[in-house]
Amino acid sequence: MAEKIAVLGAGSWGSILANMLTENGHNVILWSRNEDQVKQLNTNHTNPRYMKDFVYSDKLVATTDMKQAVKDANVILIVIPTKGLREVAQKLNNILTELNQKPLIIHATKGLEQNTYKRPSEMLSEDISPNNREAIVVLSGPSHAEDVAIKDMTAVTAACEDLQSAKKAQKLFSNSYFRVYTNDDVIGAEFGAALKNIIAIGAGAIQGLGYHDNARAALITRGLAEIRRLGVAFGANPMTFIGLSGVGDLVVTATSKNSRNWRAGYQLGQGKKLQDVIDNMGMVIEGVYTTKAAYELSRKRQVQMPITEALYRVLYEGEDIKTAISQLMSRDLTSENE
Numbered sequence: 001m002a003e004k005i006a007v008l009g010a011g012s013w014g015s016i017l018a019n020m021l022t023e024n025g026h027n028v029i030l031w032s033r034n035e036d037q038v039k040q041l042n043t044n045h046t047n048p049r050y051m052k053d054f055v056y057s058d059k060l061v062a063t064t065d066m067k068q069a070v071k072d073a074n075v076i077l078i079v080i081p082t083k084g085l086r087e088v089a090q091k092l093n094n095i096l097t098e099l100n101q102k103p104l105i106i107h108a109t110k111g112l113e114q115n116t117y118k119r120p121s122e123m124l125s126e127d128i129s130p131n132n133r134e135a136i137v138v139l140s141g142p143s144h145a146e147d148v149a150i151k152d153m154t155a156v157t158a159a160c161e162d163l164q165s166a167k168k169a170q171k172l173f174s175n176s177y178f179r180v181y182t183n184d185d186v187i188g189a190e191f192g193a194a195l196k197n198i199i200a201i202g203a204g205a206i207q208g209l210g211y212h213d214n215a216r217a218a219l220i221t222r223g224l225a226e227i228r229r230l231g232v233a234f235g236a237n238p239m240t241f242i243g244l245s246g247v248g249d250l251v252v253t254a255t256s257k258n259s260r261n262w263r264a265g266y267q268l269g270q271g272k273k274l275q276d277v278i279d280n281m282g283m284v285i286e287g288v289y290t291t292k293a294a295y296e297l298s299r300k301r302q303v304q305m306p307i308t309e310a311l312y313r314v315l316y317e318g319e320d321i322k323t324a325i326s327q328l329m330s331r332d333l334t335s336e337n338e
């Protein structure tokens with residue numbers, strides 16, 4: 001059944017998901033705060049800043065008017081970086097109150113909030129009143145926008161404690177090249193999504209420094225161990241970390257040049273300054289901010305995250321990456337399962 005869907009956020013992922021949902025037969029309005037971008041999307045069907053050379057469906061409509069996008073929508077998909085999520089959620093909440101609507105909320109944000117360490121669904125549940133939402137579903141997994149744009153095979157997870165809502169999201173997105181599984185473990189899905197970006201920066205950095213396959217495999221595997229450790233400390237199901245939103249997303253992000261986090265790490269490994277890397281990316285590098293949040297959270301909770309800690313020192317205390325690696329390799333020898 002065709003649904004009216006509002007997509008909030010027209011960056012690489014929001015715009016490509018909006019395009020896919022349009023091609024899935026839904027009636028989609030894409031909201032962006034940027035007037036030039038909306039003009040380009042509606043006239044040339046392009047979004048050059050975020051998806052160079054991609055041509056969007058001519059059925060996809062864009063607007064800067066959030067109320068117009070949201071009016072009568074029974075599904076709202078939010079694809080905004082963690083940093084801007086509350087601002088957009090609060091605006092959305094006011095509009096939903098005014099329109100007296102109670103849509104299904106789906107989000108695809110991957111990060112943890114600075115200082116509060118909250119997951120995106122926690123932020124959304126605080127800022128969008130229960131009167132204004134049906135449920136909150138997390139859409140996560142190994143899914144670079146660039147691959148979905150060319151209809152490469154992709155599998156992701158729709159996570160929600162309410163499985164009926166997860167199944168509704170599963171139906172909306174699934175098609176011949178995009179396969180959606182369900183999961184009821186929101187905590188695990190969101191920790192996996194946020195924390196893999198830290199390891200992806202590390203993986204890029206060691207490759208930028210000239211390390212090879214063994215080093216990358218070690219980093220990914222031990223990275224997964226500390227992702228799981230933190231997630232489980234907050235109640236996640238350990239099984240989720242061997243699923244799509246866990247190891248799946250970790251592998252795609254830590255091994256792909258399409259990953260902004262991997263690319264940022266690679267440039268750091270080659271000696272570039274963090275601020276220059278951020279300024280030149282032109283898109284969000286969530287892992288830079290998640291490293292700080294996860295480092296602080298792990299210390300508060302007394303969960304060991306040596307790779308996250310090493311990356312924190314590199315990003316926030318100016319430690320040389322080679323020093324951080326040598327410190328990681330010379331830690332007390334331990335069991336793999338601790």
Ligand SMILES: NC(=O)C1=CN([C@@H]2O[C@H](COP(=O)(O)OP(=O)(O)OC[C@H]3O[C@@H](n4cnc5c(N)ncnc54)[C@H](OP(=O)(O)O)[C@@H]3O)[C@@H](O)[C@H]2O)C=CC1
Pocket residue numbers: 009010011012013014015032033034050079080081082083084085087088108109110111143144145146282283284286
């Ligand atoms: N790219 C990908 O392949 C994937 C990304 N994700 C996740 O999705 C989220 C969004 O990523 P992505 O689309 O890639 O990011 P981009 O950097 O490509 O785009 C971000 C979009 O969000 C908008 N935005 C940022 N802050 C605000 C704000 N305060 N108010 C309104 N709009 C805002 C930007 O608008 P403006 O242009 O005006 O700044 C832009 O349209 C991230 O958490 C990311 O980790 C998840 C899976 C895949």
Ligand SMILES: O=C(CO)COP(=O)(O)O
Pocket residue numbers: 110141142143144145197200249252253258259260261262284285286
């Ligand atoms: O989450 C992603 C793929 O699943 C996108 O990762 P990057 O933000 O590193 O590009």
